[in-house]
Amino acid sequence: GQNIDQPTEMTATEGAIVQINCTYQTSGFNGLFWYQQHAGEAPTFLSYNVLDGLEEKGRFSSFLSRSKGYSYLLLKELQMKDSASYLCAVRSLWKTGAGSYQLTFGKGTKLSVIP
């Protein structure tokens, strides 16, 4: 099975840097995804890691350590619009059913950016 843990809430200051951690236990890892979800809106894809290391995409970076079952999302130069929930999701290696991957989500971390 899959178990994904991330902090429930975080608060950070505008212009600062914040790191949102995600730990997972899985019976077959094949990629870790981060999604952003603003209140009342759909989740949107942010990043994807399948190999160890850092993936950078503008102000957002995502890091993965497969041996530690650990990932983080790093947000730099925080803006008020970054206030949202950030969802960590793990894709399992073995296909379930007739050819689909299983994507399991964490409960999400609600980030509040304050002036």
Next chain:
Amino acid sequence: ETGVTQTPRHLVMGMTNKKSLKCEQHLGHNAMYWYKQSAKKPLELMFVYSLEERVENNSVPSRFSPECPNSSHLFLHLHTLQPEDSALYLCASSQDAGGAAAGELFFGEGSRLTVL
């Protein structure tokens, strides 16, 4: 229209009603999904369709019945629901369900369901 659209955005129904949620994707994707999002719980996968064939039913009660008439449309038929079924139901699509792009999901805005 672009992306993934869902209707209705809000739905209130009694436990004896029959209603349907509709999802349409304009991205040319081959896989479509239904997820349930409840307060303080993670997104739960309900159903996966790949090329209009259901490939995943994640132990969902039979009072939820999906239908995928073509690769662009997905329905969730609701019948004799319970109050605990009240949640946000999200539709998503991806390029495919079993390839490298599986996991990069494009979500609709969701249908907020309240069961009285």
